[in-house]
Amino acid sequence: xxxxILCSLLLASVGTAELExxxxxxxxxxxxxxxxxxxxxxxxxxxxxxxxxxxAKYSRLDTSDGDGAWCPAGPVYPNDAEFLEVDLRRxxxxxxxxxxxxHAGGHGKEFARAYRLHYSRDRRRWxxxxxxWGNEVISGNxxxxxxxxxxxxxxxxxxxxxxxxxxxxxxSVCLRVELYGCLWRDGxxxxxxxxxxxxxxQPEPVYLNDSTYDGLSISKLQFGGLGQxxxxxxxxxxxxxxxxxxxxxxxxxxxxxxxxxxxxxVEMEFEFDCLRTFTYMKVHCNNMHTRGxxxxxxxxxxxxxxxxxxxxxxxxxxxxxxxVKDPSARSVTVPLEGRLxxxxxxxxxxxxxxxxxxxxAFLSEVVEDPSLTGTSRWPPVVPPQPSGRGAAAPSVQxxxxxxxxxxxxxxSNLTRQDLEVQGNPxxxxxxxxxxxxxxxxxxxxxxxxxxxxxxxxxxxLWRQYWKKxxxxxxxxxxxxxxxxxxxxxxxTIVINNTMGSQRHSSRYERIQSGETEYQEPNRARMKLPDxxxxxxxxxxxxxxxxxxxxxxxAPVPNNVPHYAEADIINLQGVTGGNTxxxxxxxxxxxxxxxxxxxxxxxxxxxxxxxLGEGQFGEVHLCEVESPQDLLNLEFPxxxxxxxxxxxxxxxxxxxxTKNARNDFLKEVKIMSRLKxxxxxxxxxxxxxxxxxxxxxxxxxxxDLNQFLSAHELEAKTGGSASxxxxxxxxxxxxxxxxxASGMKFLASLNFVHRDLATRNCLVGEGFxxxxxxxxMSRNLYSGDYYRIQGRAVLPIRWMAWExxxxxxxTTASDVWAFGVTLWEVLMLCQEQPYSQLTDEQVIENAGQFxxxxxxxxxxxxxxxxxxxLYEVMLRCWARDAKDRPLFQHLHRFLNEDALNMVLG
Ligand code: ADP
Numbered sequence: 001x002x003x004x005i006l007c008s009l010l011l012a013s014v015g016t017a018e019l020e021x022x023x024x025x026x027x028x029x030x031x032x033x034x035x036x037x038x039x040x041x042x043x044x045x046x047x048x049x050x051x052x053x054x055x056a057k058y059s060r061l062d063t064s065d066g067d068g069a070w071c072p073a074g075p076v077y078p079n080d081a082e083f084l085e086v087d088l089r090r091x092x093x094x095x096x097x098x099x100x101x102x103h104a105g106g107h108g109k110e111f112a113r114a115y116r117l118h119y120s121r122d123r124r125r126w127x128x129x130x131x132x133w134g135n136e137v138i139s140g141n142x143x144x145x146x147x148x149x150x151x152x153x154x155x156x157x158x159x160x161x162x163x164x165x166x167x168x169x170x171x172s173v174c175l176r177v178e179l180y181g182c183l184w185r186d187g188x189x190x191x192x193x194x195x196x197x198x199x200x201x202q203p204e205p206v207y208l209n210d211s212t213y214d215g216l217s218i219s220k221l222q223f224g225g226l227g228q229x230x231x232x233x234x235x236x237x238x239x240x241x242x243x244x245x246x247x248x249x250x251x252x253x254x255x256x257x258x259x260x261x262x263x264x265x266v267e268m269e270f271e272f273d274c275l276r277t278f279t280y281m282k283v284h285c286n287n288m289h290t291r292g293x294x295x296x297x298x299x300x301x302x303x304x305x306x307x308x309x310x311x312x313x314x315x316x317x318x319x320x321x322x323x324v325k326d327p328s329a330r331s332v333t334v335p336l337e338g339r340l341x342x343x344x345x346x347x348x349x350x351x352x353x354x355x356x357x358x359x360x361a362f363l364s365e366v367v368e369d370p371s372l373t374g375t376s377r378w379p380p381v382v383p384p385q386p387s388g389r390g391a392a393a394p395s396v397q398x399x400x401x402x403x404x405x406x407x408x409x410x411x412s413n414l415t416r417q418d419l420e421v422q423g424n425p426x427x428x429x430x431x432x433x434x435x436x437x438x439x440x441x442x443x444x445x446x447x448x449x450x451x452x453x454x455x456x457x458x459x460x461l462w463r464q465y466w467k468k469x470x471x472x473x474x475x476x477x478x479x480x481x482x483x484x485x486x487x488x489x490x491x492t493i494v495i496n497n498t499m500g501s502q503r504h505s506s507r508y509e510r511i512q513s514g515e516t517e518y519q520e521p522n523r524a525r526m527k528l529p530d531x532x533x534x535x536x537x538x539x540x541x542x543x544x545x546x547x548x549x550x551x552x553x554a555p556v557p558n559n560v561p562h563y564a565e566a567d568i569i570n571l572q573g574v575t576g577g578n579t580x581x582x583x584x585x586x587x588x589x590x591x592x593x594x595x596x597x598x599x600x601x602x603x604x605x606x607x608x609x610x611l612g613e614g615q616f617g618e619v620h621l622c623e624v625e626s627p628q629d630l631l632n633l634e635f636p637x638x639x640x641x642x643x644x645x646x647x648x649x650x651x652x653x654x655x656x657t658k659n660a661r662n663d664f665l666k667e668v669k670i671m672s673r674l675k676x677x678x679x680x681x682x683x684x685x686x687x688x689x690x691x692x693x694x695x696x697x698x699x700x701x702x703d704l705n706q707f708l709s710a711h712e713l714e715a716k717t718g719g720s721a722s723x724x725x726x727x728x729x730x731x732x733x734x735x736x737x738x739x740a741s742g743m744k745f746l747a748s749l750n751f752v753h754r755d756l757a758t759r760n761c762l763v764g765e766g767f768x769x770x771x772x773x774x775x776m777s778r779n780l781y782s783g784d785y786y787r788i789q790g791r792a793v794l795p796i797r798w799m800a801w802e803x804x805x806x807x808x809x810t811t812a813s814d815v816w817a818f819g820v821t822l823w824e825v826l827m828l829c830q831e832q833p834y835s836q837l838t839d840e841q842v843i844e845n846a847g848q849f850x851x852x853x854x855x856x857x858x859x860x861x862x863x864x865x866x867x868x869l870y871e872v873m874l875r876c877w878a879r880d881a882k883d884r885p886l887f888q889h890l891h892r893f894l895n896e897d898a899l900n901m902v903l904g
Contacts, residue, residue, distance in 0.1 A: 029180045046072065046083065054174065070175050091189075092182065097117065102174035235356070253356040258353050265349045285357055312339075599686060621647075623644040671694070703762055733869075746771070752811055805847065815876050815885060819872075
């Protein structure tokens with residue numbers, strides 16, 4: 001049963017990955033260089049400007065050169081004829097624009113409440129951008145300084161962009177802008193295709209037209225433009241459903257009916273920006289055969305190098321097995337054998353009543369060497385393999401190519417990277433590869449299942465063995481205790497966290513006194529295999545003061561990890577069935593070793609004051625007289641002779657449960673191994689008798705959250721309006737850099753913190769920051785934690801989507817939490833992350849990240865945060881963990897670039 005679920009699950013996830021791997025719009029959101037001046041002044045122009053100091057070159061977002069913005073000479077009301085033009089030099093895929101008014105250090109008053117965008121690929125034909133519902137006007141700014149970002153749906157593929165500010169009354173307007181997107185590497189400038197048709201389904205017809213096509217159309221043929229086959233959105237398995245809300249059924253697909261094409265195929269032509277050598281074409285097709293829709297059974301492609309020349313008679317032909325079993329939509333990769341061409345014509349043969357495409361993309365390389373013109377493939381030494389049947393069947397529409405060349409337009413939207421992931425098929429491969437070929441997936445599934453079963457059997461045996469040995473019953477938390485019901489519009493996701501082991505998850509449960517699982521003390525002390533970074537040696541081990549027997553903490557030598565059990569998390573959509581097997585996150589191995597920590601002589605601690613109260617009990621400030629006498633204590637700082645050492649002492653409350661006691665000791669063990677300037681240092685422990693204490697270095701300014709929220713941002717001119725202490729922006733960056741440094745250290749040990757947040761960082765002298773809390777604190781900040789059905793609590797506002805939905809904690813999810821922590825720092829902890837969202841909505845938002853349909857909400861850019869810094873934050877929240885930055889890069893960026901940015 002489990003294997004079947006897993007297998008279907010794996011297949012389902014592969015299917016999803018395939019769809020999503022097609023083109024990642026989320027990645028294509030780089031600032032293209034207005035703010036950072038990568039776009040030079042000479043590429044900025046305007047219809048007019050009010051003065052030299054408000055020329056086009058002053059239109060850069062978040063800069064205040066000249067008089068602080070571009071301002072046109074003439075009014076923009078009632079005619080909006082003034083424009084600002086940006087030449088991007090090459091075709092780009094634009095996904096976002098940002099606008100801002102003229103602030104000019106508080107002197108500016110002008111901004112544009114709305115604007116239109118025009119774009120061009122060749123500067124001859126200008127097109128007006130419209131959203132999916134045909135609206136041209138974009139809402140702009142409401143004040144002079146705030147940046148307003150607008151997602152472009154559909155995206156624009158263009159080299160030239162014009163902003164036309166608008167006003168609804170006579171008023172001056174000024175504009176600063178940024179463009180976001182990425183280079184359009186496909187080089188496709190336009191495609192020609194027969195118009196999509198209407199499928200007469202009940203209760204409503206399905207419109208399979210290319211609704212964003214920006215070329216021309218004559219007698220049922222569209223040419224000279226780009227549209228939905230290049231918008232980066234691939235269709236769903238069920239073509240009547242759409243990813244975009246508020247659009248009509250069939251929106252994502254272009255579809256043609258077999259009986260409208262007497263030749264039995266659909267002919268499409270593609271024009272590229274220059275001569276290229278083609279590796280493959282990728283066509284995303286629907287295959288809902290129950291509705292008469294199937295992928296094509298054959299495709300013939302031919303090439304030509306010049307407009308004037310004839311099509312090269314040698315065809316590339318690929319045959320596909322028609323799949324009537326699996327109705328899922330898929331990307332079909334068609335190897336193009338390294339052929340050279342500037343133009344490409346393909347015939348896609350019907351295999352069913354209908355053929356529906358949602359995307360077409362190409363992997364090709366620009367041919368720099370003009371001497372290759374005339375050869376038919378690259379590398380030219382390869383003798384042509386006549387793979388086509390019936391070579392050179394001349395097309396009845398062969399001359400159509402000439403009609404489309406006037407309008408350069410790119411179309412496909414696979415990135416080269418996406419395509420490379422698929423591997424390099426041999427150019428001589430005779431039959432097109434269907435990416436959905438499930439054989440390898442099935443083999444993978446079977447192997448995974450076998451492994452999983454072995455692990456499960458091993459765990460069961462192991463568990464029973466220990467139950468016998470210890471003779472203790474172990475209460476289990478029922479599965480539904482940890483079930484979160486997520487409601488998403490039109491969809492329901494259930495996270496069902498089946499607790500196989502309580503070790504790691506218990507961190508979220510301790511707050512519930514009565515209900516926690518009974519934890520065998522001995523189990524908690526089982527010894528784990530050595531760590532590569534371990535510093536322990538046998539001599540040191542003997543220093544460790546074992547608690548007395550009443551503490552039930554005698555170590556049981558055992559090499560079996562006590563955490564090696566798997567949690568299975570089920571994620572089910574309304575259509576059911578998607579189950580993801582996620583191995584439980586191992587309780588940190590750092591905690592697993594007995595630690596060489598000297599017993600601190602309790603009598604040397606002199607209480608001074610209470611610092612706070614944590615989940616384990618109180619934290620006291622204590623003095624240690626003549627700390628130099630304590631020879632086996634290695635203090636991280638020099639204490640002046642004759643001066644007492646101040647330390648923080650965390651004391652386990654007397655009524656602590658066994659669980660709390662174990663967790664306390666676990667935190668001790670973890671901390672004893674973490675020695676870094678940005679991690680709170682454990683100085684000693686008192687574990688020989690009760691109450692258990694851990695002694696850490698004292699951080700005189702308390703936790704970072706309280707510290708920052710008591711501060712105000714220092715104005716650039718210095719000072720502050722109120723009496724509150726101020727903090728400068730460079731200091732905030734310095735604070736963040738220190739957190740990144742501490743996390744870099746943890747990451748180097750493969751240690752996953754899981755609860756990084758400002759509340760868990762401490763502040764010392766001179767804005768020194770140290771990461772603390774390796775045991776999940778939450779009394780003071782209980783509002784930051786989400787309680788699942790009354791028991792488990794999770795810091796969901798800091799958690800990556802995969803932690804919320806799949807319980808998958810990794811260094812990359814720590815990077816996500818770092819992004820949120822950075823946001824808190826730059827907001828001076830004045831606001832809780834996503835304060836406008838309820839806990840349930842935050843979880844829903846995690847679902848949106850999972851679906852990746854552009855509906856997810858990001859934390860907004862903090863005031864005064866440079867855009868480049870905000871972009872780094874956004875990268876921390878990348879959907880794919882592998883796209884998130886590493887801590888070492890974050891640290892370098894914050895320590896160098898970001899600091900220079902805010903200092904400069
Ligand atoms: P929890 O157990 O909830 O994680 P802690 O025990 O870490 O909480 O700390 C509770 C409070 O005590 C913190 O919010 C902080 O204000 C204070 N505190 C803890 N450790 C230190 C320290 N080393 N130096 C100064 N203050 C500390």
